[in-house]
Each structure stands twice: as structure tokens, then as C-alpha cells.
């Protein structure tokens with residue numbers, strides 16, 4: 001499925017939005033303006049964008065600890081996102097979730113997750129709803145290479161196949177789980193080998209190539225929408241920053257040369273060069289887009305900084321949904 | 328007269344699910360062996376026949392994914408009932424129960440609703456040994472975001488189960504394995520027993536006995552024994568353990584001035600400690616004796632019937648515990 005120019009521009013816009021959001025979040029974290037953990041998605045933008053361009057708000061996704069990119073790609077707005085990262089009451093989660101639990105149910109984004117692997121069983125549940133309602137929608141579970149070593153992933157994959165649910169398992173293989181190389185923690189080279197064990201198709205895709213991700217995802221999502229069951233997509237990608245925080249070079253567990261090699265393949269800059277060659281994007285339009293989105297980010301930061309923190313009386317709010325009890 | 332109809336605890340559960348499913352198309356059930364087979368305890372019997380495999384789903388043996396199926400489908404608008412065969416198996420699904428189901432609403436700033444019911448079978452007394460006999464309700468009650476019920480009779484079973492299904496929060500319904508066969512009056516219509524409301528099983532003036540699940544019934548037998556000795560027990564079955572109806576227990580404590588809590592779970596760190604503490608905080612001046620607790624000894628549930636019978640509190644041990652609260656000696660001691 002060759003994407004048309006509109007889709008190409010859409011992919012590009014989503015990726016730039018993620019990049020700018022993440023770079024800004026990194027700067028704020030360095031300035032000690034963001035409490036808590038920060039796991040940046042920079043370098044992996046093509047995966048979230050390539051998948052989510054194929055989805056509507058009515059489709060569901062589950063995410064990971066590295067979840068900002070998924071929410072942006074699903075249509076997340078900068079203001080409530082930035083406010084949530086700053087722990088303000090105007091955030092997507094009223095300041096009660098933060099980076100690691102950011103979510104927007106209206107957008108079908110069922111939450112970043114602090115527990116590695118926990119999103120996949122939840123995506124299975126969302127896919128069950130879509131099948132039960134026969135609404136033609138699908139669920140996508142995003143997760144890392146490391147998450148495929150946890151039982152929850154395997155239970156979810158098997159159950160999704162057994163129940164033939166409309167779901168896509170989207171693995172972001174960035175070759176590391178925290179500070180440990182992937183090949184130290186599994187005896188296979190390709191995550192996709194795991195698909196066969198559950199009876200679903202598995203596809204390897206270049207996770208630095210938005211079009212490649214888009215095409216693979218389009219096929220898997222169409223397969224799911226048609227009632228044919230799950231697919232596992234393995235996107236080979238790389239995170240440019242450290243597991244958390246904003247350091248990128250001089251890390252003990254990975255050589256700088258490796259980072260440099262991957263950065264040559266920056267998913268946004270290589271894509272922009274292609275688009276310009278194809279005549280889909282001009283230098284002027286590109287610069288205008290970055291400027292426009294930078295202004296949006298600046299606006300979101302101001303909005304978040306000006307927003308109040310939640311009041312103390314919020315601690316006990318929303319633990320439960322209130323029920324009318326007939327005494 | 329429909330009120331006179333007698334039904335087993337197990338079938339009361341079954342009827343609650345069946346009638347709720349008839350009334351609400353968004354309800355479905357999922358779990359191991361619950362479909363074609365009707366559940367290992369028969370509690371889901373015949374439901375797949377009536378509602379089909381779409382709504383009564385046989386799942387793989389995957390406790391995390393079963394609860395995850397419930398979480399994800401609940402948060403996207405369905406009203407799932409998911410079954411964990413034995414209460415011990417909540418431990419296998421603990422992440423999905425504790426970190427996901429119980430917390431999503433809060434972490435999402437209140438924007439999620441999780442009308443999820445988890446059903447399971449707890450309790451000892453079948454020589455099922457250490458991994459199939461536990462009463463782990465205290466662990467669940469410790470988690471903000473969860474509600475927990477543990478009915479002691481068929482009437483409460485049906486009414487509480489309907490309330491759990493209708494509740495927009497994650498609820499855990501614990502069925503006691505040894506009570507599945509007991510019968511009692513159960514109205515045919517679809518009624519509810521509100522969550523968080525204790526039931527006065529027996530009014531009395533000398534001592535308050537708080538007990539749930541099978542221990543409520545054992546406590547009633549103990550109360551009969553003690554009635555013959557001139558001791559008038561007030562037996563309260565909280566029915567719902569989270570949220571806990573502290574007010575009813577405290578009110579009773581102020582009247583009887585003596586309280587004992589009985590549970591099947593081990594005594595140390597059990598719910599009895601929490602209840603005793605709350606009673607002492609709210610009725611200290613009314614108490615004539617320390618609040619007492621009866622529970623299992625601090626060991627895994629033993630396999631041998633010769634050991635298990637001493638492990639689980641029964642009417643006899645409860646009666647002697649109650650005598651102790653009243654400063655009386657038990658016969659033969």
C-alpha cells in the first residue's frame with residue numbers, strides 16, 4: 001500500500017510533533033521542571049507514527065513506560081500532555097498519572113504503563129470489546145523488545161490468537177532493555193520468531209523508515225479489521241537517549257559509535273530528504289511546519305507552567321467511581 | 328411464594344449472572360473451563376448454553392491475560408465478569424489486579440470507569456492443601472480501588488453478585504468452596520444486596536461477633552451453643568469487606584461492650600487486626616475487654632485432614648474464643 005502524499009505529510013507531521021515534544025520534555029527535565037521518571041521516544045518516532053496513521057480515535061492502543069510518542073501519534077494535544085508531565089491539574093490525568101501513566105481514553109489511548117509488559121493483556125481486552133461489538137475497530141499493543149520476555153506478553157499473544165481478536169502486537173525492538181543488551185537476555189535474533197509459536201503472522205520492518213512501518217501496519221490492521229486475527233510486527237529501531245533522562249553519549253552500556261551509526265538513519269531527517277526529492281515537501285513548508293509546531297510547544301509549556309497543581313483534597317478523589325447506594 | 332424458594336449458594340451465584348446477562352448485553356464472562364464445562368465448581372453451569380460462546384468465553388490458562396481481558400474490555404465499555412478458578416491464583420494475576428485494575432481510574436485522573444467483576448473460590452476445608460485453600464481477602468482489601476465481597480449464604484450471594492456486576496468499580500466476589508452446596512431462600516427476581524452494608528445475622532446483648540464467609544455460619548452455630556450457657560451473642564456478617572461497614576460494628580460494640588472477630592485467614596495481619604483497631608479507635612470507652620481475634624495459625628493451609636480440622640476455626644473453637652472475651656472458662660480446660 002503506497003502512501004499518498006497526504007499520508008506522507010501526515011506521517012511527517014506526527015513524527016515532528018513527537019520529536020519536538022520529547023526534546024522539549026528533555027530540556028524541562030534537565031532544568032528540573034519535571035518530577036519523576038522520563039523515558040524519551042526520540043529515534044523511534046517512525047514506529048508510533050507509522051502505526052497510528054492507520055488508526056482512528058475509535059481504535060485502541062496500549063503503551064509503555066516510553067509512552068509520550070504513542071499518545072502524540074494518536075492525536076494527543078501538547079497542552080494537557082505538557083501539563084501532565086509537570087504534574088498539573090490541567091494535565092490529561094489531572095496530575096495523577098504523570099509521564100508513565102499518561103492516557104487519553106477519548107483518543108483510544110489506554111495508558112502508558114509503569115509495568116513492563118502489562119499493556120498487552122489490556123489491549124487484548126480492548127480488542128475483545130471491538131470484536132464483541134463488531135465495530136470494525138482494532139487494538140494495537142505497543143511494547144519493547146524487553147517486554148517480550150515477560151509472561152504477560154505471552155499470555156496475551158496466545159489468548160489473542162486463540163480468540164482470534166482484532167489486534168496488532170507492535171514491538172519496538174530498540175536492542176536494549178534499560179541498560180542491558182537484548183542479545184544478553186534472549187537467545188533469538190528476531191523477536192518476530194515468537195509469532196509463530198502462537199499462530200500469528202510476524203513481520204520485521206525497518207523501524208527507522210516511517211513508510212515501511214506504515215505499510216506493514218496498514219496490512220496488519222486491515223487483516224485485523226477483516227476479522228483474520230492478530231499480527232506481530234517487529235520494528236527494528238533505536239532510542240537516541242539513555243533509557244531515562246537526556247544523556248545520549250558516554251554511556252557505559254553502549255558504545256557512542258553505535259549511537260552515531262543509528263543517528264545517521266534519523267527517521268525524520270532521512271524521511272524529509274526523501275519527501276523533498278519526491279516533491280512532497282519543500283524546504284519552505286518544512287521550515288514552516290517546524291516553526292508552527294515549535295510555537296505550539298512553547299504555548300503548551302506556558303500553559304502548563306501557568307496551570308495550578310492539584311489541590312490536596314484531590315488525594316481521595318477518583319479512587320472509586322461513586323455509586324448511588326440504596327440504603 | 329417466590330420468597331420461599333430455596334436455592335443453593337452455587338446456583339444463587341449462577342442465577343445472579345444469568346439474570347444480569349439477560350438484562351444487559353454488555354456483560355460477558357470469561358475464565359478457565361467456565362464455558363462448555365460450566366466451571367470446575369459448576370458455578371457457571373449452563374450459561375454458555377444460554378448465551379453462546381461469544382458471551383461465555385473459555386480462556387487459556389492465563390490468569391494475567393484473563394484479568395487483563397477484563398481490564399481492557401471494561402475500560403472500553405463492556406461489563407466483564409472474569410473468573411480465577413481458585414483464590415490462590417489471584418497471586419498469578421496480581422499485577423493486573425493491583426497495578427492495573429485498581430489504579431487505572433485514579434492514574435487517569437478519574438477519566439476511566441472499570442465495571443469489572445472478578446470471581447473466585449476461596450477457603451479451606453477440602454484437603455486442597457496450601458495452594459488451593461487460602462482466604463486472601465486481606466491482601467485485596469489493602470488495595471485502594473478494589474471492592475471485595477465474601478458472602479455466607481445463598482441470599483447474599485445472589486444480591487451481592489448482582490451488585491458487583493452493576494458496580495462501576497473492580498470488584499472481587501469470593502465464593503467459599505465449602506458453602507457451594509448449602510441452600511437457603513433466594514427470591515426469583517433480580518434484587519441487590521448493597522455493597523458496604525453489613526448484615527445482622529443475630530441480635531444479642533453480651534458480645535459482638537464479626538465473621539464472614541463460612542466463619543459467619545460457624546459463628547452462628549457457636550452462638551447457639553453459647554445461648555445454652557446463657558451467653559447472648561450478636562453476630563454481624565459484614566458481607567462486603569471493602570468498603571467495610573465500620574459503623575454497624577462500632578454501634579454494636581457500644582451496645583455489647585465486647586467484640587471478637589473471626590476469620591479463616593491467618594490471624595497475623597488479617598482483617599481482624601484492622602477491625603479491632605477501628606473498634607478501639609471509635610469505641611474505646613465502651614469496651615470491657617480487648618477486642619479479640621480468631622484466625623488460622625500462621626502457617627500455610629495443611630493438607631492432612633487431621634491437621635486441617637485444627638487449622639480452620641470451627642464452632643467449638645469460636646465458642647471458646649467468645650467465652651474468653653467474656654472472661655469465662657471453656658469446659659474441659
Ligand SMILES: Cc1ncc(C[n+]2csc(CCOP(=O)(O)OP(=O)(O)O)c2C)c(N)n1
Pocket residue numbers: 064065066114115116117143144145146147148172174176177178243
Ligand atoms: C515488570 C517490570 N519489571 C521491570 C521494570 C523496570 N524497567 C522499566 S523499563 C525496563 C526495560 C524495558 O525494556 P523494553 O521493553 O525493551 O522497552 P524500552 O525501554 O527499550 O523501550 C525495565 C526493566 C518494570 N518497569 N516493570
Ligand SMILES: [Mg+2]
Pocket residue numbers: 144145146172173174175176177178
Ligand atoms: Mg528495548
